[in-house]
Amino acid sequence: MMKYIKSLAVCLLATFALVACNDNFEEGTPVTYPEKIDLGIWQNEYTATGGMSYTVNLTLNEQGDTVLDVTTLNTANNRANVLSHGKVKYNKQTGVLTAEYEESPYESPARVTIAFKNDLKSMTVNLYAIVDGKLSDKGFFTAVAGGAISYLGDWMLPDGRIMSLNADKSVVVGEGDDLVKGSFEQTDNGVTATFGSEKAVLSTNAKGQTYVQLNNAEPAYVTHITTQPKNDWYEYAIGNYISWLFASDGKGNEKPYECVLEYSPSREMARISGWLEQLTPQDLTFYWVIGEPSVTMGEKQFATSYTHVQDGQTLGEVFAMPVAIDEEGNTAVFEDNIFYFGMQYAIPGVGAFGANIDRYEITDILAAE
Numbered sequence: 001m002m003k004y005i006k007s008l009a010v011c012l013l014a015t016f017a018l019v020a021c022n023d024n025f026e027e028g029t030p031v032t033y034p035e036k037i038d039l040g041i042w043q044n045e046y047t048a049t050g051g052m053s054y055t056v057n058l059t060l061n062e063q064g065d066t067v068l069d070v071t072t073l074n075t076a077n078n079r080a081n082v083l084s085h086g087k088v089k090y091n092k093q094t095g096v097l098t099a100e101y102e103e104s105p106y107e108s109p110a111r112v113t114i115a116f117k118n119d120l121k122s123m124t125v126n127l128y129a130i131v132d133g134k135l136s137d138k139g140f141f142t143a144v145a146g147g148a149i150s151y152l153g154d155w156m157l158p159d160g161r162i163m164s165l166n167a168d169k170s171v172v173v174g175e176g177d178d179l180v181k182g183s184f185e186q187t188d189n190g191v192t193a194t195f196g197s198e199k200a201v202l203s204t205n206a207k208g209q210t211y212v213q214l215n216n217a218e219p220a221y222v223t224h225i226t227t228q229p230k231n232d233w234y235e236y237a238i239g240n241y242i243s244w245l246f247a248s249d250g251k252g253n254e255k256p257y258e259c260v261l262e263y264s265p266s267r268e269m270a271r272i273s274g275w276l277e278q279l280t281p282q283d284l285t286f287y288w289v290i291g292e293p294s295v296t297m298g299e300k301q302f303a304t305s306y307t308h309v310q311d312g313q314t315l316g317e318v319f320a321m322p323v324a325i326d327e328e329g330n331t332a333v334f335e336d337n338i339f340y341f342g343m344q345y346a347i348p349g350v351g352a353f354g355a356n357i358d359r360y361e362i363t364d365i366l367a368a369e
Helices: none
Strands: 040-044 052-060 066-074 079-091 096-101 110-116 123-131 133-144 153-158 162-165 170-172 178-189 190-195 196-205 211-214 224-225 234-242 259-263 269-272 286-287 302-308 313-323 332-335 338-347 351-365
Touching: 052 110, 066 096, 066 110, 066 123, 066 332, 079 110, 079 153, 079 224, 110 133, 110 338, 133 302, 153 259, 170 190, 178 196, 259 351, 313 351
Parallel strands: none
Antiparallel strands: 040 052, 040 133, 052 066, 066 079, 079 096, 096 110, 110 123, 123 133, 153 162, 153 224, 162 170, 170 178, 178 190, 190 196, 196 211, 234 259, 234 351, 259 269, 269 286, 302 313, 313 338, 332 338, 338 351
16 A cells, blocks of 8 residues: 555645635735736746646747747657647736637647736746636746747748658658658757758747748748647546545445546546546546556646535535655556546645545556557
8 A cells, every 4th residue: 555645735635625725815905007018938847757848939920920839848758749820819907818729639629818916027827728718727827037949849930841850850651651750959049940851940030930940941820720639548547546635425425426537648638537426527637557556647736527515615626636655756657457547626726625645546448558
């Protein structure tokens, strides 16, 4: 048996009642936000080991419209995904910029918001998938000024081919029988990619627009396109999910929910649908190589779709937030056909129910490893 949870959350409660962690709600001075958010490049201020790294580029498309590109790098497996050319709206009353995406790596429409903080110097970025009309959190971070865009991901070349730039400096161009591989190098103002007998030089101007010179031709505007994930999910196993908060009858008895574990070899990722039965529409996702003990949660928080009401007051939706369960700082592990997930259930900005261990116990393998 592994050693779990050194210490529980500060707001740990013994019963299903909620107390605010911070009751200091002073009224602030009204803030006048800028008329617009200037074009620019931002990055997350901190990337945890095995965590997500983000680069945001508010730029212009070829027609001169303001658009938003977001590149996400998963440092656990060095895979990059791109949200490309989101249509932008800005509300100067709230200081919030919103970008909408019809397609996304989340296999659904997506939305990104950038909000000025009250100091008007830093901003908060939130990434969402839109599933059945509801927002599903995919990441959030404090944005700081960045020096350059991320060139990782897929680019549409002028001749219609797709060029993929990977974190290991490899290049893949085209597909099928026309597939060509190569490598790229970072330059002062972009990258130089070589593949077969060809060369593509990418460079970015002060407006965040990228141009490519393909085989010494005239530079042409090039698009950072939305990453298209492979549809290789399959049902790997069946098992029981036990939530320390929700899977209880109030008398100390567990109520496991039977649900299916799916796996994607191309992503090295697993997902559990229905992990909170009849409650959450959001899958529980995590990066994992079949059989390995190492597990990296796919999101910083997971929506439960449960809205908590206390003393007749609606306090908000409860989210499950991964927390460390061992001295190494792991938020999840796999051992003896059981996944252990450290989960704090909380209403962001209000308070927490506590932190403890959720489990998913595999009862049957549906597909060969």
